Amino acid sequence: MLTFAIRKLIILLLTLLVVSAVVFVIVGGNARALRTIAVLELGPRTPQTEQDRFIQRTIFHQCEPGTGAEVVIEAPDDPNHPKGFFIDPEKCRQLSLAERYGTWLFGFLRGDWGESIVFKKHVAGYRGVLVDSQGNERPNADPWGVINERLANTGMLALWVFGIMVSLGLCVGILAGMNEGSVRDRTLSVVAIGSTSMPEYVMGILLVVLLAGNSMVFAALGNVIDVLPIADTFLGADKWARKSPLQGSANLDKDGITFANTVLPVSAVIIYGFGYIARMTRASMAEAMGSQYVRTAVLKGVPRHQVVLKHALRNALIAPFTVIMLQFPYLLSGLVVVEVIFSWKGFGWALNAGASNMDYNLILACSVVSVIVVLLTQFISDVGYVLLNPRIRVA
Amino acid sequence: MLANLAILGGTIASFWTVWATLLGFALLLSAGSNVINALKRPPFNTLTSLALILGTAGMVFVALFSSPKMGLATVWALYVLWPVFAVLAGVMIVSRLFKARLGLYGRIFDSPIGMVGLAICFFWIIAALMADLLPLYGPLEALSKNNGTIVQGVTRKFKLGAEALNGLSYADYVRLSLADAAEYGKLYKSNIRGGAPLVSWVGDEGEKLPAILGTDKANRDIFSRLIYGARTVLPLSIGATLVSFTVGITLGLLAGYRGGWFDQVITFAANAILAFPVIVLFYLIVLVGKDGNLSRILATAIFAFPLLLVLAGLWGLYSVKMGRLIAILVVFLPIALFLYLRNTWGLPDLSGVGAWVAAIFGGGNAQREADIAIAVTNFAQMEPRMLNVFVAVAFSSAPGAFRLVRGLTLDVKDRDYVAAAQTRGENQFYIMIFEILPNVRGPLMVDAALRIGYTAILLGTLGFLALGLPQESADWGSMIAHGRGQLRFEPQMAVIPALCIVSLVLGLNLLADTLREQSLKD
Amino acid sequence: MAVIRGEAHKSCTLLDSKIMQKTSVILGGNMPEKTWLGGEMHKSVLKMAEDAREGRTSRREFLATATALGVTSAAALAMIGAAPAALADGHKKMGGTLNVSMIIKDIRDPRLFDWSEMGNVARHVVEPLVRWNTDFTFSPRLLAGWEANEDASVYTLKLRDGVKWSNGDTLTAEHIAWNLRRWTEETEGNSMRARVGTLNADGVEIVDAMTIRLNLSQPDITIIPGMSDYPALIVHPDFGGDLKANPIGTGPYSLEEFEVEVGARLVKRPAGSWYGDAVWGEVYLDEIVYTDYGNDPAPEIAAYEAGEVDLNFQTAASQVELMDDLGFGRNEVATGATIIARGNQDIAPFDNANFRRALALAVSNEDMLELGQAGLGAVAENHHVGPMHEEYADLGEKPMRNVEAAKALLESEGLSGAEITYSYLAGGDYREDTSVAMINQFREAGLNVIADGRPSSDFWGNWINYPFSTTNWNGRPLGVQILNLAYRSGVDWNESHYNNPMFDQTLDMANGLADPDARREVMAKLEKMMQDDGVIIQPYWRGIFSHASDRVVGYQMHQSFEHHYETVSVA
Numbered sequence A: 001m002l003t004f005a006i007r008k009l010i011i012l013l014l015t016l017l018v019v020s021a022v023v024f025v026i027v028g029g030n031a032r033a034l035r036t037i038a039v040l041e042l043g044p045r046t047p048q049t050e051q052d053r054f055i056q057r058t059i060f061h062q063c064e065p066g067t068g069a070e071v072v073i074e075a076p077d078d079p080n081h082p083k084g085f086f087i088d089p090e091k092c093r094q095l096s097l098a099e100r101y102g103t104w105l106f107g108f109l110r111g112d113w114g115e116s117i118v119f120k121k122h123v124a125g126y127r128g129v130l131v132d133s134q135g136n137e138r139p140n141a142d143p144w145g146v147i148n149e150r151l152a153n154t155g156m157l158a159l160w161v162f163g164i165m166v167s168l169g170l171c172v173g174i175l176a177g178m179n180e181g182s183v184r185d186r187t188l189s190v191v192a193i194g195s196t197s198m199p200e201y202v203m204g205i206l207l208v209v210l211l212a213g214n215s216m217v218f219a220a221l222g223n224v225i226d227v228l229p230i231a232d233t234f235l236g237a238d239k240w241a242r243k244s245p246l247q248g249s250a251n252l253d254k255d256g257i258t259f260a261n262t263v264l265p266v267s268a269v270i271i272y273g274f275g276y277i278a279r280m281t282r283a284s285m286a287e288a289m290g291s292q293y294v295r296t297a298v299l300k301g302v303p304r305h306q307v308v309l310k311h312a313l314r315n316a317l318i319a320p321f322t323v324i325m326l327q328f329p330y331l332l333s334g335l336v337v338v339e340v341i342f343s344w345k346g347f348g349w350a351l352n353a354g355a356s357n358m359d360y361n362l363i364l365a366c367s368v369v370s371v372i373v374v375l376l377t378q379f380i381s382d383v384g385y386v387l388l389n390p391r392i393r394v395a
Numbered sequence B: 001m002l003a004n005l006a007i008l009g010g011t012i013a014s015f016w017t018v019w020a021t022l023l024g025f026a027l028l029l030s031a032g033s034n035v036i037n038a039l040k041r042p043p044f045n046t047l048t049s050l051a052l053i054l055g056t057a058g059m060v061f062v063a064l065f066s067s068p069k070m071g072l073a074t075v076w077a078l079y080v081l082w083p084v085f086a087v088l089a090g091v092m093i094v095s096r097l098f099k100a101r102l103g104l105y106g107r108i109f110d111s112p113i114g115m116v117g118l119a120i121c122f123f124w125i126i127a128a129l130m131a132d133l134l135p136l137y138g139p140l141e142a143l144s145k146n147n148g149t150i151v152q153g154v155t156r157k158f159k160l161g162a163e164a165l166n167g168l169s170y171a172d173y174v175r176l177s178l179a180d181a182a183e184y185g186k187l188y189k190s191n192i193r194g195g196a197p198l199v200s201w202v203g204d205e206g207e208k209l210p211a212i213l214g215t216d217k218a219n220r221d222i223f224s225r226l227i228y229g230a231r232t233v234l235p236l237s238i239g240a241t242l243v244s245f246t247v248g249i250t251l252g253l254l255a256g257y258r259g260g261w262f263d264q265v266i267t268f269a270a271n272a273i274l275a276f277p278v279i280v281l282f283y284l285i286v287l288v289g290k291d292g293n294l295s296r297i298l299a300t301a302i303f304a305f306p307l308l309l310v311l312a313g314l315w316g317l318y319s320v321k322m323g324r325l326i327a328i329l330v331v332f333l334p335i336a337l338f339l340y341l342r343n344t345w346g347l348p349d350l351s352g353v354g355a356w357v358a359a360i361f362g363g364g365n366a367q368r369e370a371d372i373a374i375a376v377t378n379f380a381q382m383e384p385r386m387l388n389v390f391v392a393v394a395f396s397s398a399p400g401a402f403r404l405v406r407g408l409t410l411d412v413k414d415r416d417y418v419a420a421a422q423t424r425g426e427n428q429f430y431i432m433i434f435e436i437l438p439n440v441r442g443p444l445m446v447d448a449a450l451r452i453g454y455t456a457i458l459l460g461t462l463g464f465l466a467l468g469l470p471q472e473s474a475d476w477g478s479m480i481a482h483g484r485g486q487l488r489f490e491p492q493m494a495v496i497p498a499l500c501i502v503s504l505v506l507g508l509n510l511l512a513d514t515l516r517e518q519s520l521k522d
Numbered sequence C: 001m002a003v004i005r006g007e008a009h010k011s012c013t014l015l016d017s018k019i020m021q022k023t024s025v026i027l028g029g030n031m032p033e034k035t036w037l038g039g040e041m042h043k044s045v046l047k048m049a050e051d052a053r054e055g056r057t058s059r060r061e062f063l064a065t066a067t068a069l070g071v072t073s074a075a076a077l078a079m080i081g082a083a084p085a086a087l088a089d090g091h092k093k094m095g096g097t098l099n100v101s102m103i104i105k106d107i108r109d110p111r112l113f114d115w116s117e118m119g120n121v122a123r124h125v126v127e128p129l130v131r132w133n134t135d136f137t138f139s140p141r142l143l144a145g146w147e148a149n150e151d152a153s154v155y156t157l158k159l160r161d162g163v164k165w166s167n168g169d170t171l172t173a174e175h176i177a178w179n180l181r182r183w184t185e186e187t188e189g190n191s192m193r194a195r196v197g198t199l200n201a202d203g204v205e206i207v208d209a210m211t212i213r214l215n216l217s218q219p220d221i222t223i224i225p226g227m228s229d230y231p232a233l234i235v236h237p238d239f240g241g242d243l244k245a246n247p248i249g250t251g252p253y254s255l256e257e258f259e260v261e262v263g264a265r266l267v268k269r270p271a272g273s274w275y276g277d278a279v280w281g282e283v284y285l286d287e288i289v290y291t292d293y294g295n296d297p298a299p300e301i302a303a304y305e306a307g308e309v310d311l312n313f314q315t316a317a318s319q320v321e322l323m324d325d326l327g328f329g330r331n332e333v334a335t336g337a338t339i340i341a342r343g344n345q346d347i348a349p350f351d352n353a354n355f356r357r358a359l360a361l362a363v364s365n366e367d368m369l370e371l372g373q374a375g376l377g378a379v380a381e382n383h384h385v386g387p388m389h390e391e392y393a394d395l396g397e398k399p400m401r402n403v404e405a406a407k408a409l410l411e412s413e414g415l416s417g418a419e420i421t422y423s424y425l426a427g428g429d430y431r432e433d434t435s436v437a438m439i440n441q442f443r444e445a446g447l448n449v450i451a452d453g454r455p456s457s458d459f460w461g462n463w464i465n466y467p468f469s470t471t472n473w474n475g476r477p478l479g480v481q482i483l484n485l486a487y488r489s490g491v492d493w494n495e496s497h498y499n500n501p502m503f504d505q506t507l508d509m510a511n512g513l514a515d516p517d518a519r520r521e522v523m524a525k526l527e528k529m530m531q532d533d534g535v536i537i538q539p540y541w542r543g544i545f546s547h548a549s550d551r552v553v554g555y556q557m558h559q560s561f562e563h564h565y566e567t568v569s570v571a
Helices: A002-028 A031-042 A048-058 A097-110 A146-178 A183-196 A200-211 A216-227 A230-235 A259-289 A292-300 A304-316 A318-326 A328-341 A347-356 A360-388 B002-030 B035-040 B046-065 B068-080 B082-097 B103-110 B112-133 B170-191 B222-258 B260-274 B278-288 B294-318 B322-345 B351-361 B366-377 B384-412 B416-424 B428-439 B441-464 B476-486 B492-520 C002-014 C017-026 C044-053 C059-068 C073-079 C116-122 C173-183 C223-227 C297-305 C317-325 C353-362 C365-373 C403-412 C430-444 C456-462 C479-486 C501-511 C516-532
Strands: A061-063 A070-073 A084-087 A092-094 A129-131 A137-139 C097-101 C130-132 C138-140 C143-148 C154-159 C204-208 C211-215 C253-259 C263-268 C287-291 C329-343 C377-379 C419-425 C448-454 C468-473 C536-548
Touching: A002 A097, A002 A360, A002 B260, A002 B278, A031 A048, A031 C456, A146 A183, A146 A259, A146 A304, A146 A318, A146 A328, A146 A347, A146 A360, A183 A259, A183 B492, A200 A259, A200 A328, A200 B441, A200 B476, A200 B492, A259 A304, A259 A318, A259 A328, A292 A304, A304 A318, A318 A328, A318 A360, A328 A347, A328 A360, A328 B278, A328 B441, A347 A360, A347 B278, A360 B278, B068 B082, B082 B103, B082 B112, B103 B112, B103 B492, B112 B222, B112 B492, B222 B260, B222 B294, B222 B384, B222 B428, B222 B441, B222 B476, B222 B492, B260 B384, B278 B294, B278 B384, B278 B441, B294 B322, B294 B384, B294 B428, B351 B366, B366 C403, B366 C448, B384 B428, B384 B441, B416 B428, B428 B441, B441 B476, B441 B492, B476 B492, B476 C297, B476 C317, C044 C059, C044 C073, C059 C073, C059 C138, C059 C223, C097 C297, C130 C223, C138 C143, C154 C173, C173 C204, C173 C211, C297 C317, C317 C329, C317 C430, C317 C536, C329 C353, C329 C430, C353 C403, C353 C430, C353 C516, C365 C377, C365 C430, C365 C536, C419 C430, C419 C456, C430 C448, C430 C468, C430 C536, C448 C456, C479 C501, C479 C516, C501 C516
Parallel strands: C097 C287, C419 C448, C419 C468
Antiparallel strands: A061 A092, A070 A084, A129 A137, C130 C138, C143 C154, C154 C211, C204 C211, C253 C263, C263 C287, C329 C468, C329 C536, C377 C536
16 A cells, blocks of 8 residues: 555656746746836836847846956946946846756745746745845745635635535435436436536626626526515515625725635536436446345345445445545636636636736745645545455555 | 517417426426326326426426517527528428438437437538528628617626616516517517518518527627537537547547557656646647647647548558559549648648739629638648647547557457468558447547547637637637626627537436437447 | 926026016915925026916926925915915825736836836835926926026926935935936946936036035936836846835835736835834825736626725826716816827938928818727817917917818829728727828828738837828927927937928027927917928827726826825825
């Protein structure tokens, strides 16, 4: 068992190394990224020459120590040279991609994940000194970096989603798989198929239209209640606000996680995700119900609920367990979309902001973190499968 | 007055008919094949009834707060699309009649769910193919105020926010909606000039319908864009799925059949790609790698596989008949290489040829010359931004296909017929492609159907997040993104493209489910 | 840079003493307080007041120029016969939190600011010397007042008494001089450099502890307006280069929380600790919370509906009607903000004037206004000067769409069906909507247009050099200002790469004419040249909007998106 786990871990680390290198090559060697960053740093209408100078001296240059490359020019005669911090590009050596990757990896391992260009703070909680584009050194005031902070928000969302999605999926799957081919099975299967056809962005839109703020459903409810004779008796004139208590956007920093701002994003992910789990559970349950030992148990006269709970369920849950764990990459993708729709300021939202502004440190960190999460769940899935399944023995 | 009343009456009736039909479908689907049986069954199934009640309640709600105008729009939509429905009905009826001779495809007609799924898929395919024959506006055609067709935002007044209704009773609300519908009717009359008979429109220039679902922010007809959207979504998702399957099949067969270090390396790479959440992969390929040569490099790799697969197949078949092989290759290779190079590195550059062709066929008309030159220059070449998206989507779903094919190959490679072929001394490519592959086609087809749906969803995500697809592309995801700002105002702008995606994916999912069931019966 | 010089050149001739003598009678003895410092009124003001009274120039223009020269807003208003707006204080009450939706960008150093949003957060902590008010006058903030000499080349700035920094220091002339010198530095990204272009570091002279004299290299009447702009906020010399880390300020609020792309929270300083209580009156709001809902309007509207937001930075034109319908109060300002489409004249086929004219003929400016801006604005005339400018000349004939003429023109140049790449900023706002609408009209004229929509991060990297693109421009008080900035040969922001010596000469002439009537005649030539050369397609002048919930009392939208909350309270 231990060797199995260690072997898996080594493969995990190897994957991580390869993946980070590939991402680094894509993100770090990108000319457009540098231009974007220059615009972001200097302002939208800065002349091209100024942008070029910024690009030339700021990024990915290694200035030899002691060569005097870092010159502070106080009052230059040449009006083209800015005052203040200035690096002489002649005395700098441009690092090769491999060198840069090495530097990045070394920093990454130490916990120095670089500074985010969009968020103007460190990507991870690193206590060190930051150097800005003007060359000023300043202590990293906020040790709580972008990723940790945002991951916490996403973690809460994912927790809700995962908890409800898995329990719902398992329940529906088990109920459907208990009597294969029954009306209940067919009904639930169609529901499950329908749910896998409704991606998060569709559900997000529909839920906002139907249930958030000045929503259609609540307006309609208002209309219905108005014409009912009970309206005056029970509700009074102004009792029914016609306005949904649910929110179409979350302001986490002000309100934290509340019923009003969490229900819709969580539902949007769940509706898409639970169908797949339900169908897998159903298939596995149906197989278990048809197996020899369950039939034997039924023939022996064991009560039906005992058959289901004691004999079938345990074996039926092995396959869904792996499936659920392998759902993680899709769950993460879904969370990105939902966070963008509902302005939920989590990991996916940060990734979206970073990627659309070529924030290379953030993109790198987000990619690596999400790959770590996925690989870890795969690892848990592999190990768990072995532990759960009595038929497999690994030396 | 009378005409308006007639329109109103018809609208309301059709509106409820449409909803009743949908309700009927819902009942049919939710209760399996036989509603009556389900309801008669002694321990009346609580879940079924709950589903029925909730479904009905939902329908009633939607019906209550939709205005009759939505009903009118539905009627128009059905009317405009009747050729599509006619062809669809024809295909379905013919298939049903000859189902015994149609193998696995025919057996889909044994299951009502499968038929529904198939009908939805066919609907979109036929609509995409027939789009040019329907009385639609072009996907990029803006309806201009000046040429008298239509004023922007027919549905502008169609508000569903509660605030807009504050202080109104339901009766007032209905009255307002009816007034809307009357206005709509007037508009219809002014557009169909001279009250032309409704059946004569096909091919009749200038007799286009009003903007059924209103227009978008650039004054383009939303309904037309929806139908043309199928032309973007279907080829991209089907094409990308096919390409990813050729990648998966080529590598999966090799890895599964040969094993060894090759298997280990490819499996490792596939797992590494699968470890990326798809969306991260998209950000990297589509957004970050856009201006570099990343997508071209990926295209070079991915598009090589269809070529390699065909070559391997030819080699497997004709390795002993060299003359035949060479004859085929002489014809096949230049065409294949031309397409391959055009769609990877844009080679050869046809702009010179374009100018030359334009000079010959342009007939001195500068406008025509320019159009011809552009058409020739872009001949057999995917638009670069489309290529970007295509490659990203195909790349992200190839590892899944690979894992599937590899697993299936491992499963069947020890079977008797493979051993027999090996004993016969068949070429290993022959064994892989003509012995193993046909025997695993069932699961592959099921997965392909699912994967096309999944790819359509991914494309929607790309459009929704404005990643890569051209700004003005009429794909459904982009339409959702564009309509999102108007959600409270004109919900149909975002909701209906969303429903299009849902319907297509639902159709594919139902189809895949039926295929799985039917192929398990083998 | 060019603008400012042109501007200064103009101001030399402004000072015509004869005109002054003629009009001095108009000013009776009952003026409230003529200038902030109680000194003489600047002489050119009188002639301008007469013009404004008689409708020859815009009143707004007069108010801006007069107050920039040191006249009090009350006096300036009185000179054109307008009463200062009275503030309705009836419903106001102390306390409460104002929730504002706005993009949050980094506020490291005010002089590096390049977005109005940055200034809006910082302005409550660190204050400007001068404020541009919503009635288009300038009034002193950290200054007690200012005076300009005859030819507006020397300014004397008086500091306000008793201004304290939040760390307890007293504001001195040293601090101000330090700030002014910082503005003149050529540091990368220093956007104040261009705004105080005529000021050099050694031109800042400390007269005494409360007085500073600015010796400009050239006469310049834009120096005070420059000091009221959003990057012109006065920081403490010890602020250390990062305002958010070390927010020492003179303002009524302290910065409690700040995170880029997320939000900011400003809290009122303890009672009695702000100097302004005595000068401006105590501020009403206890807390101002800014939240970033992103560029997409949907989450912002959802937040409005949920009652999370009381006020926004700007409402997109396409959302204005919706926000009205949802019951939020509309704030509106007409400005010189606009959008233009231009071809790069260095690149074929845009080097062909007939081709450019054909493009203009293919476009209906009314349709653009309707489709791109939901009709909320005024149709423009393809020469970037409008009725809001005092020297605007009405050419009579408005540019009209004529597709047939456009096609014929293209045909005659052999450019029918030419392929053009149209770059635009695809952010879902008026820029995208207008561009897409224009692309459609180009296509109707037979052109083959490649739509090249780019996200914001991508678009601005190369905006000067696109073959064809749409760009948005903010309003400038003077018509010549914008022409100097964007159409003079070889200037930094000349995105059309328009190179016409004749135009430059005529523009020089206009810069030298103080009298709006004389300038108008020259301007008519310039406008005609712009149209005839097909330099730009300028479909419309856009109105700018914001919305407030009914909780908000006393808010008025500012013409350059500045947030001032002294008069604002929440119910």
